[in-house]
Amino acid sequence: MADGAGYAPAAFGPVAAATAAPQHCTNCATPLAGRYCHACGQDTVPAETALRSWRDYVARLGRTLRALVFQPGELTAQQLYGGRVRYVAPFTLYLNLVAVFFLLSGLADFHVWSVVDRVDWLQDLIEKRAQARDLSEALFLERVDRRFQAVYTLSLSVISVLGYAGVARFVFRNRWHDWRGPVTFALHFMAFVFVVFMPGTMVLVRLSALQVISDATASALSILLALILGAYLTLAVRRLFGDPWPWALAKGVGILVAGFPINTVMYDVAVLATLWIA
Ligand SMILES: [Zn+2]
Incomplete structure (x- = not known):
């Protein structure tokens, strides 16, 4: 995943400080192959402390509200048959x-x-x-x-x-x-x-x-x-x-x-x- 390379783990507490790049998911211990754990889905970058996560969230919220108000049925269709991650x-x-x-x-x-x-x-x-x-x-x-x-x-x-x-x-x-x-x-x-x-x-x-x-x-x-x-x-x-x-x-x-x-x-x-x- 392209995202993974750009993220150097910042010093968020002792665990992050001790390991330069986490090899295993800190939630379920599955070996990692990118930014997101493929077993449990945990993000290796803590969401609340990464500006990028906030920007992603605001963009997703804006996209969701636009579809909700101006494209009746679109969110339901996407949720059931299409892209879920793009929307709240x-x-x-x-x-x-x-x-x-x-x-x-x-x-x-x-x-x-x-x-x-x-x-x-x-x-x-x-x-x-x-x-x-x-x-x-x-x-x-x-x-x-x-x-x-x-x-x-x-x-x-x-x-x-x-x-x-x-x-x-x-x-x-x-x-x-x-x-x-x-x-x-x-x-x-x-x-x-x-x-x-x-x-x-x-x-x-x-x-x-x-x-x-x-x-x-x-x-x-x-x-x-x-x-x-x-x-x-x-x-x-x-x-x-x-x-x-x-x-x-x-x-x-x-x-x-x-x-x-x-x-x-x-x-x-x-x-x-x-x-x-x-
Ligand atoms: Zn995991």
């Missing part, structure tokens, strides 16, 4: 995007909780739980707000992937015969949701709260966001399976529509769980 792995990508979204939404003082409609039974429950905790409703809701993001991140973000994977398993049952395809598809779709739909929704909620845009405009734009999701799924089906447009559209919209109630139920479960532990 689906689950890593998704969890990192969820984490970044909640970090930014915290900075932007946006609370997912604030989007929840205060239906009557929910209002009753909030009052009851606040009384049980001996807190004012405002104080209790503040507590709910802080915990909701943890519950959401841990449960809902993972559960919605399972929901969409189940729908995709059904819709593509003649194309994919195990869970690898549907789960990859769902992870990439939800990654797109957290890059485009969730930030878009966040901006809309803020703008309409500040009365920069009217409620009617806000609703129209949120319908547009949903349409973008439908178009995204349709294009992904086209790229993955080459279905004719009407079929691709039916499948794309079908996945979105079937996934919606699943997500809504999961959302309510997350809200109830939060109210219970807060």
Whole structure:
């Protein structure tokens, strides 16, 4: 491998200092034949201390995000049938995007909780739980707000992937015969949701709260966001399976529509769980 020759081991601690060029993998002791161990895959250059690894990672992340946003279905196709090393792995990508979204939404003082409609039974429950905790409703809701993001991140973000994977398993049952395809598809779709739909929704909620845009405009734009999701799924089906447009559209919209109630139920479960532990 061309990379191997250029790397003189720097003095990272006593092990590296003691051996000029490692002959065996320090992880599994397999004799080395290049920079990467062919048995376990460990890099002989510690990633976090090599600038080159960072540059590689940033390039891979940029390539991954471009494909995710502008080439629906491409990452799923590459992950299943093509080049995996060039892109950030689906689950890593998704969890990192969820984490970044909640970090930014915290900075932007946006609370997912604030989007929840205060239906009557929910209002009753909030009052009851606040009384049980001996807190004012405002104080209790503040507590709910802080915990909701943890519950959401841990449960809902993972559960919605399972929901969409189940729908995709059904819709593509003649194309994919195990869970690898549907789960990859769902992870990439939800990654797109957290890059485009969730930030878009966040901006809309803020703008309409500040009365920069009217409620009617806000609703129209949120319908547009949903349409973008439908178009995204349709294009992904086209790229993955080459279905004719009407079929691709039916499948794309079908996945979105079937996934919606699943997500809504999961959302309510997350809200109830939060109210219970807060
Ligand atoms: Zn090894």
